[in-house]
Amino acid sequence: MTIFARLYEHANFDGRSSFHILSSSPLRTLKLVPKSALDTLDMNDQTSSLTITATVSEKGGFIILFQNPSYQGRYAMFPCTPGQTNETSQLSSIDFDERTSSAMLVRRFTNECPPIPISNLLGSSFKEAMQDSLGSIDVSIGSGRFGTVEDVSNLEPIYTWDILPDFSPSRMYIYVRMPCKMVLESWFDYDFEARLWIYLYIDRGGILRGYVDWYGVWVEGGILSDNIADALMRSLAFTAGSANRPISEALGAWESISFRRLYYLPGRDDIGHVNDGVRLVLVTEL
Amino acid sequence: MKPNKMERLILDPERLEKLTRKARDLRERLGDIGNGSANPASRVAPVEPRAHETRPTAEEVKADYENLTVSTGMNFAVARFLFAERGCDSETNLRLARKAFFDESSDANLLFLEAAINQVTSKRALDKEGEKVVENAIQDFISGDQPKNAKGVDG
Numbered sequence: 001m002t003i004f005a006r007l008y009e010h011a012n013f014d015g016r017s018s019f020h021i022l023s024s025s026p027l028r029t030l031k032l033v034p035k036s037a038l039d040t041l042d043m044n045d046q047t048s049s050l051t052i053t054a055t056v057s058e059k060g061g062f063i064i065l066f067q068n069p070s071y072q073g074r075y076a077m078f079p080c081t082p083g084q085t086n087e088t089s090q091l092s093s094i095d096f097d098e099r100t101s102s103a104m105l106v107r108r109f110t111n112e113c114p115p116i117p118i119s120n121l122l123g124s125s126f127k128e129a130m131q132d133s134l135g136s137i138d139v140s141i142g143s144g145r146f147g148t149v150e151d152v153s154n155l156e157p158i159y160t161w162d163i164l165p166d167f168s169p170s171r172m173y174i175y176v177r178m179p180c181k182m183v184l185e186s187w188f189d190y191d192f193e194a195r196l197w198i199y200l201y202i203d204r205g206g207i208l209r210g211y212v213d214w215y216g217v218w219v220e221g222g223i224l225s226d227n228i229a230d231a232l233m234r235s236l237a238f239t240a241g242s243a244n245r246p247i248s249e250a251l252g253a254w255e256s257i258s259f260r261r262l263y264y265l266p267g268r269d270d271i272g273h274v275n276d277g278v279r280l281v282l283v284t285e286l
Numbered sequence: 287m288k289p290n291k292m293e294r295l296i297l298d299p300e301r302l303e304k305l306t307r308k309a310r311d312l313r314e315r316l317g318d319i320g321n322g323s324a325n326p327a328s329r330v331a332p333v334e335p336r337a338h339e340t341r342p343t344a345e346e347v348k349a350d351y352e353n354l355t356v357s358t359g360m361n362f363a364v365a366r367f368l369f370a371e372r373g374c375d376s377e378t379n380l381r382l383a384r385k386a387f388f389d390e391s392s393d394a395n396l397l398f399l400e401a402a403i404n405q406v407t408s409k410r411a412l413d414k415e416g417e418k419v420v421e422n423a424i425q426d427f428i429s430g431d432q433p434k435n436a437k438g439v440d441g
Contacts, residue, residue, distance in 0.1 A: 002431045004424065006407070017407045019420075020357065021400050023431045025391035029353045036359030040366075041408040055428055167330055170351045186308040188292075195330075201342045201350045211339065216330035224312075229327035240333050261353055 001027075003054045003080055003105055005063040007047040011090050011097075018043045022061070022105040029263045029283075031105035032163070035069035038101065047100040049089050056083035060108040064266065065091075065100040066274070071163050074099075077270045094271060106263065111286055115265050115279035118159045118174050125246040131155050133239035134180055134194055139231040147184035147228075155180065161264055161278045162197060168214065172264060173197040174278055182219075182228055190228055192219040194236060196243060200251075206258030206285055208251050215240035258285040355393055357400060365401030376406045380423050387427065399427060 001024035009015030018041045022031040038044040052063045061080050067073035076096050080086055091097045131152045139147045155178055162175035175197055182190040197214040217232045219225045261283045267276040295301050335341055342350075369379045383402035387395040403423055406416060 002428045009411075015411045016409065017412075019400065019403045019407050021396060021427070022355075023391070023396050023427075025431050026352070026393065028355045030355070032354060032356040034356065034358055037357050037362055038359075040359035040362040041404055043408060055431075164356075170347065172350075172354070186304055187312075199342075201346055203340075203342065203346055209340065209342070211335075211341070212333045214330055214332055216328065218326060218328045221324045221326045223324060225325065225327035229329050233329045233331060237331065237334075241336055241339075244336070244339060262350075263353065 001055055001057045003058055003061045003107055005050060005052040005105060007043060008049045009046050011048045013049050020105055022107055029107050029261060033103040035101045044101055045098050048091055048097050050078065051085050051087050052078055052080040053085040054080035054082050058082045059110050062106045064104045064106065065096060066102045067099045069101045071102050071104060072274055074273050075266050109283045112281050112283045115281050118278045118280055121280060122250050125249065126243060127157060129243050129246045130157060130178055133242050134178065137235040139182060139228060147182050150181040150183050152180060158275055159277050160274050171199055173199055190220055190222055192217055192232065196240060198247065200262060202259045202262060208254050208259055210247050210251055211244050212240055259283060260285050357397055361397045362401050362404065365398055369405060377419055379405060384423055384426050
């Protein structure tokens with residue numbers, strides 16, 4: 001039981017190649033191929049065709065190519081068929097020629113649920129909790145109140161992923177970015193993003209659980225960037241956890257089902273950008 | 287503040303004076319404000335759990351992490367170093383890596399096998415004989431790659 005992929009330097013399976021295996025002993029769901037691996041094999045931005053093979057006892061799977069390191073940017077998914085080798089002779093046909101800087105092999109399971117877009121899973125109550133929490137932020141710099149967050153009623157969170165980030169290198173996260181504007185009194189406005197890292201896991205009893213594990217901000221460059229970032233972090237330290245209630249409520253709908261494992265797929269379709277969304281795949285106990 | 291607003295502000299002496307006062311106030315409050323780097327700022331911090339909120343146990347996090355495996359550049363570099371230390375040719379390294387994987391199908395031995403195959407394939411385009419060596423290694427690997435958990439892809 002094995003899935004393996006070969007990435008070729010040239011079109012039509014020609015030239016040098018790199019070889020990546022997702023074995024079943026021990027059984028894994030994902031095989032990550034970071035940029036450092038492609039660099040060492042001198043294959044970064046060098047893939048022009050590929051093959052993916054699955055043995056007959058597999059259910060199926062994918063190799064996913066990413067344009068940027070750390071499984072970010074544009075992506076393209078290539079499925080495998082049990083007992084066959086699937087070939088893609090020209091990555092230029094999808095504008096992915098010599099653009100791969102990281103990759104991922106994914107194993108599918110017979111008892112997995114259809115992928116669920118995270119935006120659907122978390123629903124409007126999560127978005128509303130975030131709007132409430134961001135809308136109530138006042139920024140004080142020095143001794144006085146200085147600015148507020150611009151109206152967030154039209155806030156559209158960006159749901160994506162962050163895989164093994166430096167600050168938490170053993171976890172895969174749902175990464176929620178919320179672009180906002182800080183309106184400062186008699187001063188220049190600053191764009192910023194409030195950011196949440198949501199960790200989902202299967203507990204010992206097979207129940208799907210999740211919570212906001214990390215929070216953060218990004219503030220556009222300016223002489224007040226550091227001051228605004230510090231002030232936002234002070235506010236978010238109290239409000240970031242308020243997202244846990246809607247997360248628990250959303251996951252509560254699944255409590256009657258016992259799961260064995262979970263994994264994520266990027267975006268909404270077989271080709272897209274990781275910022276298009278992220279999909280959760282739950283594998284049930286038989 | 288958008289450019290058109292800024293332009294209007296510059297042309298309005300009263301508002302410009304107000305802005306100057308604000309700048310003076312900021313400087314008093316923040317000290318050497320003009321020394322800011324003007325680079326974007328980013329911050330990250332852990333969320334402290336509230337009362338009654340559950341967090342995963344170390345075992346649950348480990349089980350989640352064991353869902354995945356990573357072949358880093360360091361893995362390939364270390365394998366390449368060890369192969370060089372052996373002083374064997376690529377085919378011998380491949381044969382030894384296959385044997386090690388059959389003896390113990392661990393992640394570490396899988397990475398060695400993967401590195402041994404890549405040592406052959408990533409250096410140059412293969413001729414028919416080279417392809418056959420790699421194909422045999424892959425077939426041997428597949429026949430030995432059986433899940434320890436009888437459930438396999440059933441979870």
